Every structure is written in structure tokens, then in C-alpha cells.
Amino acid sequence: MIGEKVISAEKLTKRFGDFTAVDHITFDVVKGEIFGFLGANGAGKTTAMRMLCGLSLPTLGSAMVAGFDVYRQNELIKKNIGYMSQKFSLYEDLTIRENIRFYAGIYGLTDDKIKEKSNLLINRLNLAGQEKSLVRSLPLGWRQKLAFLIAIVHDPAIVFLDEPTGGVDPITRREFWELIYDASSKGITVFVTTHYMDEAEYCHRVSIMVDGRIDALDSPANLMKEYASSSMDGVFLQLARKALRMSD
Amino acid sequence: MITTPVAREKVYTMSQFYIFVKKECLHIWRDRRTLFILVWMPIVQIILYGFALTNEVKNSRIAILDQSKDDATTAISNEIAASRYFNLVKNLHSYRDIDATFKQGLIRMAIVFPRNFQYDLLHSNRAQVQIIADASDPNTANTLTNYATAIINDYQLSLNNNEQLPYTIKTQLRMLYNPELKGAYNFVPGVMALVLMLVCAMMTSMAIVKEKEMGTMEVILVSPLRPFWIIIAKTIPYLLVSVLNIACILLLSVFVLGVPITGNLGLLIWESVLFTVTSLSIGILISNGAKTQQAAMFTSMMSLFLPTLLFSGFLFPVENMPVALQVISNVVPAKWYYIIVKSVMIKGLGFFAVWKETLILVGMTLILLFISISKFKIRLA
Numbered sequence: 001m002i003g004e005k006v007i008s009a010e011k012l013t014k015r016f017g018d019f020t021a022v023d024h025i026t027f028d029v030v031k032g033e034i035f036g037f038l039g040a041n042g043a044g045k046t047t048a049m050r051m052l053c054g055l056s057l058p059t060l061g062s063a064m065v066a067g068f069d070v071y072r073q074n075e076l077i078k079k080n081i082g083y084m085s086q087k088f089s090l091y092e093d094l095t096i097r098e099n100i101r102f103y104a105g106i107y108g109l110t111d112d113k114i115k116e117k118s119n120l121l122i123n124r125l126n127l128a129g130q131e132k133s134l135v136r137s138l139p140l141g142w143r144q145k146l147a148f149l150i151a152i153v154h155d156p157a158i159v160f161l162d163e164p165t166g167g168v169d170p171i172t173r174r175e176f177w178e179l180i181y182d183a184s185s186k187g188i189t190v191f192v193t194t195h196y197m198d199e200a201e202y203c204h205r206v207s208i209m210v211d212g213r214i215d216a217l218d219s220p221a222n223l224m225k226e227y228a229s230s231s232m233d234g235v236f237l238q239l240a241r242k243a244l245r246m247s248d
Numbered sequence: 249m250i251t252t253p254v255a256r257e258k259v260y261t262m263s264q265f266y267i268f269v270k271k272e273c274l275h276i277w278r279d280r281r282t283l284f285i286l287v288w289m290p291i292v293q294i295i296l297y298g299f300a301l302t303n304e305v306k307n308s309r310i311a312i313l314d315q316s317k318d319d320a321t322t323a324i325s326n327e328i329a330a331s332r333y334f335n336l337v338k339n340l341h342s343y344r345d346i347d348a349t350f351k352q353g354l355i356r357m358a359i360v361f362p363r364n365f366q367y368d369l370l371h372s373n374r375a376q377v378q379i380i381a382d383a384s385d386p387n388t389a390n391t392l393t394n395y396a397t398a399i400i401n402d403y404q405l406s407l408n409n410n411e412q413l414p415y416t417i418k419t420q421l422r423m424l425y426n427p428e429l430k431g432a433y434n435f436v437p438g439v440m441a442l443v444l445m446l447v448c449a450m451m452t453s454m455a456i457v458k459e460k461e462m463g464t465m466e467v468i469l470v471s472p473l474r475p476f477w478i479i480i481a482k483t484i485p486y487l488l489v490s491v492l493n494i495a496c497i498l499l500l501s502v503f504v505l506g507v508p509i510t511g512n513l514g515l516l517i518w519e520s521v522l523f524t525v526t527s528l529s530i531g532i533l534i535s536n537g538a539k540t541q542q543a544a545m546f547t548s549m550m551s552l553f554l555p556t557l558l559f560s561g562f563l564f565p566v567e568n569m570p571v572a573l574q575v576i577s578n579v580v581p582a583k584w585y586y587i588i589v590k591s592v593m594i595k596g597l598g599f600f601a602v603w604k605e606t607l608i609l610v611g612m613t614l615i616l617l618f619i620s621i622s623k624f625k626i627r628l629a
Contacts (some may be wrong), residue, residue, distance in 0.1 A: 075472060078470060083471075084467070085466050086463075087462070087463025088462070091462070094274055098271070105263070105267035106268060106471045106473050107471060107472065108263070
């Protein structure tokens, strides 16, 4: 891939005592790319992602995220990324508008900007008229879509999505991916982990982690050719079977 | 106009902080049930402790077995029946009745006058009266027998009024700070310690753990908000609720319970804010360890509520405890706050009387804050 690199990891490693959670991973992600970060439970995805988000310091190796060093500039990284976790991450006892206000506010958006963004976002999700109802009353699919749009409300360079579509029905997942494509076309890089292999096929490129290493990294089409499989599911199973580590 | 990057950074942090505090207030405001408990708990406790759970003895039911029925026994009986401490519910007719009446639970004390009481009193100087009390509650039994003895002594004095006894020692009693011996003087400071401890420590720890449980903490930690400010922002609303609670308790105690604030009100409020900060830092510490809201609540209950109740000195005097427990009581912050409130509010003493206790609280708070905030940071690494 050619383009401006927004994430570049070089032999990035994290050890907890004797245990090497992430083992010398090297990869680049370019601007606007949708990068799938795959791996079985316990393969080290979350640990790698935490290092890239500035939540955890690497043991070895180097990484630049949005142009900043993960060792020394993690506060700057935090300002330039968005994050949405597998766990539902909006406040159920606040209204839709209050949630947008809060998350936009802690990223330092001005009041005018927050108002403008809120209206845009509410219209995008067809939630006009409901903005004063509590998030608790929204169906799960809507909440996840809202959470995603809130995660990019401050126009970050990169958005990290940690299993964003867990427990969501197929139709809503489709809609969710439309939002992801939308963000990508606006130049926001999307770094996403998922368990759904059909979703992996939506990504521009995917990496597959096994036992803390990246064992495969290419576009879905190339990977399926290389592993002689008709789906990403087949590719993933061939690689994941090699794992020695117990999943948790 | 040129603003330096540093200055802009500061403004940025303040508005983020303000937005966070506002969000936190919304949480409390939306959870009406908890808000209701937060506001009413101190009021109910003050009223309960002030009126119902008092250790003053009033209107205790007693019985009298009068085998003499003369002027002296009648006079004493009338005095006792008229006293506000006693309520004469039964005149007994035989010794056997005494036991039966106690067993029925009808009375707490019985007074027995033997035959020829007045004759013995006036002629042989050997008059005897027996007081039998239900000592299953030792404190009450003691108090009741003291009251009864005092009434009988009064009667004896009135008999001797005209003829001065050659050698007498007259004891003069003065009850300092609380002349009417009201229980509320003791309870108000205790309830203040208890309520502030519970509201601040328990509610803050639960509020922080809730964010962990919901998964929102992760998102906030990835945001540019510094962990230190997250913690402070989460505690501010509870600090405000506590100030409201302090005001409620003080108003109630002055206007409803009749406990005056003899000392400096400003000093009292500042000491209370200090204790509130101590409690908040304990709350943060608990939230570091707890994974669920239930765990946070349970830890707060066990590690704060009971020690505060037992060791602050407001239910049981610390001086009467075994040395080991007395040593333990020193690490309970409520003990020091209780001493401060009693000194300032009830005894009307100034800062110079409580500076040592204040210093201890400040020290505890600094240590707790240091541990809890540095632990919060370690968790992020």
C-alpha cells in the first residue's frame, strides 16, 4: 500500500514477567485504511492495541501513532485518536445529546462546535426527536452506531475499535460497516478487531495474530489465494490451529 | 492576542474538567433513589438518634411492694411515681409477685419496703429499702437504681432538714457543657462522622467502580483527560452533597434537638470539609481494589461503617476498651473528627484545642490521597 503512514510498529513487544503477550510485531497502517486486527482470544490483540493507544508502555520495539511516539508522547496520541471498546461505552443514564456533549467536551471541542456536531450526528442516525431520551432506551444496535460516531466526533486521525459489533444483528452490522466506510472515505484510519470473519473481508488489509506474533498480513483476497481458501474463515482456522497458547 | 501554549492547555483542561463534573452531577441527579437516600439518610439518622435511640432513661415501668403502708413509704412512693424517670405501673402484694412481674416483662425495677419501715426509720435508725432492677441491660439498671436512690436520699434529707447533722459532706454537681445531660450532645457529632464517612467513601467508590463495570472508564482513560483530574472530577459532586449534609445536620441539631453550636461555626465547617476529603480519599482507595459496585459497597460497609461506629467513641467510650483496641482506634479517622466536633461544637473550644487532632487528620488524608492516586496511575501502565 502506498500512502501516508499513520501507524508504524517496529518489533513492538510487551512482556509481563516471563510471559510475552506481544512478540516483535511489525506493521504499517496508512491514512484512510481499514485495518483488521484478527486473532483468537489470548493472541495478544488487546495488549497490542493498548500500547498503540498510549495506555500501556511497550517492553521493546518502537511505534509511532498519528505521528507521535508511544513512549514519550502518549498524551498527544490520546488527543488524536478515538476509541470504542467491546463493552458498551456510553452512559445509559444520560441522554443522547448529553453523551455527545460529554465525549466531545473532554476532547476539548468548543460549545459551538459541539452543537454543530451533535445536530449532524443526530441527523445521520435519524434520531431527531429522540435526542432527549436516555441512551438506556435505545436498542443495542443504535447504541453501537451512536458509540462509533461519538468515538470519531473530534475527527481523530485514527479510530480504534475493539470488537465493536459484538452481539449485534447482521442487518445492524451492515449499517455499522457503512459508517466505517464513511469515516474511512473522510480520511479517518480505522483499526478494528473482530471475531466475525465476514467482517474481516470488508477490511482493506488484515493481520492475523497467533501467540503474540503476526503470522499473516495482506488484503483478504490475497490471503484467501495464499491459503487456498474460499473464505477468511478458512484462512483464520488454518493459522489459529497452529496456536500453542491456551485461549482464555 | 497571542496566548502561550501552556496557558491554552490550562484553559482546555479546566473546561474538560468542568464538563466532567457536570456529567457527574447528572448521574447523581438521574439516580433519584440514591439522591433521596443521600439527602434523607442524615436527617432520618439525626431524628432517630436524637429522639428514639437515646440512652436517657425516661418513663421506666416500675412496681412497688409496700408492706408497711405508712406515711414515709407513701411519701417516697409518691415522689417516685411523680418523677419523670419512672412510671409506676403496679402495686405488688407479695414477694412472689415480684419475680412473676419481672418475668412477664412488665417492669424494669421493683422497690420493696419491709414492714414497719417508718418505725425503723424514726426509732432504730435502721430502715431498709430494697431495690431490684432488671440488669439484663446493665447500663439502664445502674441509671434507674441511681435515680431511685437519689429520690430516697432527698426524702431523708428533708426529714433531717431542721436538725443539722454534725458532720455532713455536701456534694455539689455541675454538669459541664451539657447541663441537662442530653444524649443528643453525644450523638450529633457521632452521626456527622458516620454520615460523612458513608456518603463520601461509599458513594465515591461506587461511582468510580461503576465506570469500570460499564466499560466507560476505558474510553475516558484513552481520552486526553489526565487520570488525576478524572478522580478529582468524580469526587467534587459528593463533596457538594456532603456540605449540604453538614448544613442539614447542624440546622436540625440546633433547631430541633436544641444542641447549640457553642464554638466557631466556620472552624466547625472547615474541619468537616477536611474530614470529607479524608473520606473521599478512602473512597478512591477502595475503588482501586474493587471490581464491582457490590464489592465496593461491601468493602466500604465492613471497613468504614463498623469501625466508625465502634471506635469513634460515640457509642462506646474508647478509654474503656482493652489497650489493643485503643491502639486500633487511633487509625480510625472518625475518632479524631468526633473529638474535634465535640470540642468545637459542644465545648466551644477554639483551634488551639484541636490542632493536634486536625494535624492527624491532615496527615491521614495526605497519605491516603498519595496512595490512592499513585495506585490509580499504576493501574494504567
